[in-house]
Amino acid sequence: MRTEDLEVNEEEPALNWFKGVWNLHISPKIKMFLWKLFQKAIPVGEILVERHITTDGRCKRCGTLESIDHLFLQCPFARKIWRAAPFVSTFENSGLIDLKSVWSNLCEKNCVPPTGLVSGQLAPWILWHIWCARNQLIFEGKTITEEEALTKAITAAKEWTSNQEQRPPPPRKIPPRPQTMTNCDVLNSDAAWRASNLTAGLGWMIKTQEGSSDFTLPTPLVGSALIAEGLALREGMTSCRDMRLRKMRCESDSAQLIKTINSGTFHPELYGIISDICNLSCFFDEISFSWISREKNKAADKLAKLCLVGEEAFMADT
Ligand SMILES: [Zn+2]
Structure with a gap:
């Protein structure tokens, strides 16, 4: 994916989505x-x-x-x-x-x-x-x-x-984490999708100071690869929320997904999912969404592919 693909649509005035909405x-x-x-x-x-x-x-x-x-x-x-x-x-x-x-x-x-x-x-x-x-x-x-x-x-x-x-301040880990976005927990999500059976394998990996955890979720009736990518990110964020993580950097290799979130533009296919992502983002003190290359996302990619293949084998057996 070329970096030009990440640029915001020129016709719409750009809005700093995080400063302007989510981090207020x-x-x-x-x-x-x-x-x-x-x-x-x-x-x-x-x-x-x-x-x-x-x-x-x-x-x-x-x-x-x-x-x-x-x-x-x-x-x-x-x-x-x-x-x-x-x-x-x-x-x-x-x-x-x-x-x-x-x-x-x-x-x-x-x-x-x-x-x-x-x-x-x-x-x-x-x-x-x-x-x-x-x-x-x-x-x-x-x-x-x-x-x-x-x-x-x-x-x-x-x-x-x-x-x-x-309100009393939320409990803090000791020592407190440095206040830069580079020093935060990282979520990597990816999806594998098969058009012939509309099945998706979602995979995500959460890296914290304590270590890394892997998650997968087979999902039926997914309409497109882009929706599958959105679902993987949403499920990943849900896990991060449940783990009570406060500062997140979410990484995905779907340029379209990251661009849609960061620009705040309307995308009919992603609308409901982005709405959920927005709601979930309120649970974090800080959150950012970044595009990374497929190469850098290969651990999550592997999880997603294994999940899809496993689900298809299971469907063939039953
Ligand atoms: Zn008027």
Whole structure:
């Protein structure tokens, strides 16, 4: 696989998926919401029209086509909220700006000290409360003012943050591990897939300081090699979660899979699996996904192939 294959689709503004969503100190619910938002998987008017669910995709407040960028940034309602947000430096959201391009900037904005919030803690909650206000208007006919929506966002962000601070810190291994992503546990996953019988052998290997563990899982009715790769990674992450590992580097030789995860682009074949991977990633303090060559992934590849062959022999016997 050439390294050029790993580049993000040029048409979409790039989003630093980890900094911009997964590594934010926000609740899993809001993380999931952001994930869906950036996947264009939340039902705003424009998307409902594209999917032929409705013919009227206009914003209920101003009558403009309700795209994600409109609803969350460009609508006068949203503009007023962002302008009033207690950031140290104001957020200039005039013109046709788009959410993916400005998101990292919004997450880096510090709040004025009395709010007690640090950068990255308020912007996600503002998006969430713009979404809630929109739904309350459409489904309950209830109008929430910009001030109310902003107050709710600030209150929710503060409440969640202070609840987290009150929790006892998780038990630590002694000595604590160095805080670099190179010094973490490693998951290698791979899949072997047979088109003729739609069977996959999933294999994964988890390397920790204590040693290395191998896992396999035969899986029937898998539609493609790419899905099989996604399933192997998901099952591997599930094992890491069950082993209570906190810092992970996940490696796969499927460039397509890693590219889809890291770019946050929508992939119809992988959608459900990526959603699971996103949910699972909330269990780790830090997690990254890297592409490695097939050569470097051969131990997991061997596990996957043995698993597939074993399963086929078992099916032939029965
Ligand atoms: Zn509007």
